[in-house]
Amino acid sequence: xxxxxxxxxxxxxxxxxxxxxxxxxxxxxxxxxxxxxxxxxxxxxxxxxxxxxxxxxxxxxxxxxxxxxxxxxxxxxxxxxxxxxxxxxxxxxxxxxxxxx
Numbered sequence: 001x002x003x004x005x006x007x008x009x010x011x012x013x014x015x016x017x018x019x020x021x022x023x024x025x026x027x028x029x030x031x032x033x034x035x036x037x038x039x040x041x042x043x044x045x046x047x048x049x050x051x052x053x054x055x056x057x058x059x060x061x062x063x064x065x066x067x068x069x070x071x072x073x074x075x076x077x078x079x080x081x082x083x084x085x086x087x088x089x090x091x092x093x094x095x096x097x098x099x100x101x
Contacts, residue, residue, distance in 0.1 A: 038073055065090040067098075 028034070031047045033055065047055060065080040067090055080090040087093055 036068065036070070036075055038070075038075055040070055064088075 031052055033045050033047055033051075035043045035045065037043075045051075062079060065088070067078040067080070069076040069078065078089075080088045083089050083091070083094055089098075
């Protein structure tokens, strides 16, 4: 998946953090995209038919939870994977490992 496509996915998490909302509160609707730029700026756009076709051609389905993180002016994408102690890294049961208290 290209960086721009990861950025679209990632924006959701960044927006939730920026507004102090939990990730459960953020929902993407059909043909809605969130763009995240390295500056942290976000933009929500609604795709027309051409935009929809471009995104489908240049991206892939993740199939699992995806974490988007911004640190030191860079955007990072992490696909969910099994955790050493069972479950997966992005299970709700493991959020205490990742989230600041």
